[in-house]
Amino acid sequence: MALVRSIFELEVFAKEVTAALAPRGHTAVVMALYGDLGAGKSAFVKALAKALGVSGIVTSPTFVLQKIYPLQNQKFERLIHIDAYRLESPKELRQLRFEKTAKDPKNLIVVEWADRVKESLPRDAVKIHFAFVDETTREITIEV
């Protein structure tokens, strides 16, 4: 469990997470993000993108459901951001060709509102829980 007290600390945390990630032999690494509205899931993805050298603006893919960022000189070739908040059913995840995406070891996939599609996520997804503490502080727990 980590108490993250600012966006700067969140960026440090995201860097530590990226450093600890190891690509897998036969599947993508999937990070399943849990937590209420405003808990900091999108802010974390933004910090993660920054840690992975993504330039430009990272916004939540609420309307397009999925955003793909090519990465340069990283352990993964792509960061894929899925926001399941507006997915009506796991069927829509299939329409995003999730199964195929999740098979590619070059992909790092982060899924906001993972509880909405949990039956469709791989069992070995890295589960990260976000909770609001106060205006500037969030509690982040990585399930192991």
Ligand SMILES: Nc1ncnc2c1ncn2[C@@H]1O[C@H](COP(=O)(O)OP(=O)(O)OP(=O)(O)O)[C@@H](O)[C@H]1O
């Ligand atoms: N320590 C912190 N960690 C993360 N976010 C923080 C922190 N302190 C303040 N914030 C702010 O809290 C807000 C979190 O909103 P964010 O959109 O990331 O939440 P979310 O979990 O993605 O919500 P939603 O379910 O609506 O997508 C942002 O405006 C962010 O700047």
Ligand SMILES: [Mg+2]
């Ligand atoms: Mg969000």
